[in-house]
Amino acid sequence: MNHVIVGAGPAGVIASETLASMGHGGHITVLSDEPEPPYSRMAIPYLLAEDIDEEGTCLRHSDGHYEGLGIAVKHDTVRAIDAAARSLSLASGGSLAFDRLLLATGASPIRPPIPGMDLEKVMSCWTLADARRIMEHTRPGDDVVLMGAGFIGCIILEALVARQVNLTVIEMADRMVARMMDRTGGDMIAAWCREKGVDVHVSTRVNGVSRNSDGSLALDLEGKAPLNADLVVCATGVASNTGFLEGSGIETDIGVVVDEHLETSVPGIYAAGDVAAGFDFMTGGHDVHAIQPTASEHGRIAAMNMAGNRTAYRGSLVMNTLNTLGLISTSYGLWDGVEGGDVATAVDARAYRYLRLNFRDDVLVGCLALGLTQHVGVLRGLIQTKTPLGKWKDVLMADPHQIMSAYLATAQDASRRAA
C-alpha cells in the first residue's frame, strides 16, 4: 500500500506520523515543494523577532526522526493528479503512484488587485524564504507599512516591532482582527497598539503602491495623504492551494471539500489542514479555518481513515490566540454570538480587559477574551463538551469572570455522571 502525502506542514507531518504509528504495513512518502526540512509557519514570527534560529522552526527536532518511522520526505512539487490512474505528476519530471493520497498543500497568501503589488519591496510573510527576505530588508528605524491587520497580520506586527522598525498598520476593515474580534475587542487592541507607538489606521484602503525615484515606496491611500515606506509587508489573506487539482475531478470550493472522514469526492483521496474545507464544529458547515489546531486534528483523523480505521469527525472548533505587543487576546467558536442567544460581557477598557461569553440556551457556544492568560483552555472544554451550565449560566451572566468556578462545578458533575 502506497500512502502519499502532498505537503510537509503540520497536517502532512502529523498524518505521516499517525500512519506510521498505526503499523499500516506500507510505504509512506511525504512530498514538499519547499527546500527546508518540514517546518512550522507558526514559528516564523519568532524567527523574525530573532527569538529562535531557523532550526527552531522545525516541526520535529530529533535526527533521523522521519527515517526512523519509515517516512520518506521528498522535495518535489506535484503538478497534477490523475485520480483514475492513481498517479501524481511531479515537477522533477517523473510520476508517483499512490493507493491512498492525502492533500495537505496548505494555503498561499493573496494580494489585493491594486497596482504595485508586484514590486520587489512588497513582500508577503508566509514561508521561510519570505522571512529571510524580510529580515534582509529591515533595519532598525526603517519605515515599514503592514497592509492587513487580520490574525496573521497582527502576529507579524509583533515580530516587526521586535525588529525595531517604524511601523504603520493599514487595515481596510473597521477594526483590527475583524475575523476573531468584535468591535469592542478590536478597538481595544488598536488603542493598545497606538499607546505602544504603532500607527494604526483602520477603515483605510490602499489604492496602489508605486516606486519613488530613491527606491522607496509610496502608498496611495483613499481619502488620506500618501505614505512613504522602505518596505511593505502584505498580510491581506490566504487562499487554499487547490490550483494543481484542476481537471482531477476532486471537488473544491473555497478549499477541497471533505466529508466527516476527511475524504474528498474521490474515494481514497483525503485532504487536511489549510487546503481542506472541513466541517466546523459549531456551524456544521464547511470552512477553511487556516489555523494550526485544525491542521493537526485533520492530519491525525485523515491518517486514521487512510489506514482503514474508519473514524468520523465532529468538526473542528475554530480558536485563535494572539499576543499583540503584550496584550493577549483569545477567541473561540461563535465569538459573535447566535441569534436569540444571551451574551455576557465584562469590559474594563482602561485595564485592557474584556471577556465576552455567548450562549445558546445554557450552553457556551463561543467567547472572546482580552488579557486572560490563566486557565483559558476551560473555555474550549465548556464549548466542546456542550456542557449545560444550568444555574451557573445565571452566575456567568452576572459575572463572566466566574468561568473557572462554573467549569469546575459543571465539569466535575459531568465527570461524575460519566463515571
Added chain:
Amino acid sequence: MVDGCEGDRRSPRFCHIGCGEGTAEERCWGMQKSLLIDPDKCTSCLQCEMACSFEHEGSFNPARSRIKIFEFEHGKRAVPYTCTQCAEAWCVHACPVEALVRNPATGAVEVKDDVCVGCKVCTIACPFGTVNYNPDTGKVIKCDLCHGDPKCAEACPTDAIVYVDSSWTGLDRMRRWAGHVDTNQSAKA
C-alpha cells in the same frame, strides 16, 4: 497490570506482553503513577501551591504554581486542580514545534523551554485549561509531576493530593470526560 509487564510505559507497539490495554494511539499506562485529588479533604491551606512554585520557580509564588486551589460557593468548597497528563494530550498535538514531550518515565507531558516559542496555542487547545502562559518568561508552564516526585503531594497535610498507582486514582473517570471533548475517539463511525 499483567504478569511480566515491566511498566516501562513504552508505546504498546514495542510492548512484548501485549496485555491489550493500550491502543495504538495511546501510550501504555503500565505502572504509571498519578496524582489522586480528593477535593473533600482540601482545606485550602495552599501548601501545594507554595511547594510547587518553590520547586519550579525557586520562590514561594502561588501565582506561578502549576497546581491551583479554586474556592467556590463562597469558600465552602475548595478544589485542587492541575493537569491529568491526559492520554489525548491536546497540548502535544497542537504544539507547532514539538516543545511538549511526554516523559516516558513518568508519563508527564513536559515543556521543553529551549524549544517553546511561546505561541500559546497549547493554552487554548487543552480543554482543561491546565497549560498557562507565563508573561515573564514568554513560555508556558504546566505540571510535570516534578519528574516523578511531586512536591504538592508531599506538602499536602491532609492527603487531599496523593501520588499513587494510576489504576486507583479514578483518573480514568477524568480521562473519560476528556474523551467526551474528543473530536474523534468518541465519535467512531
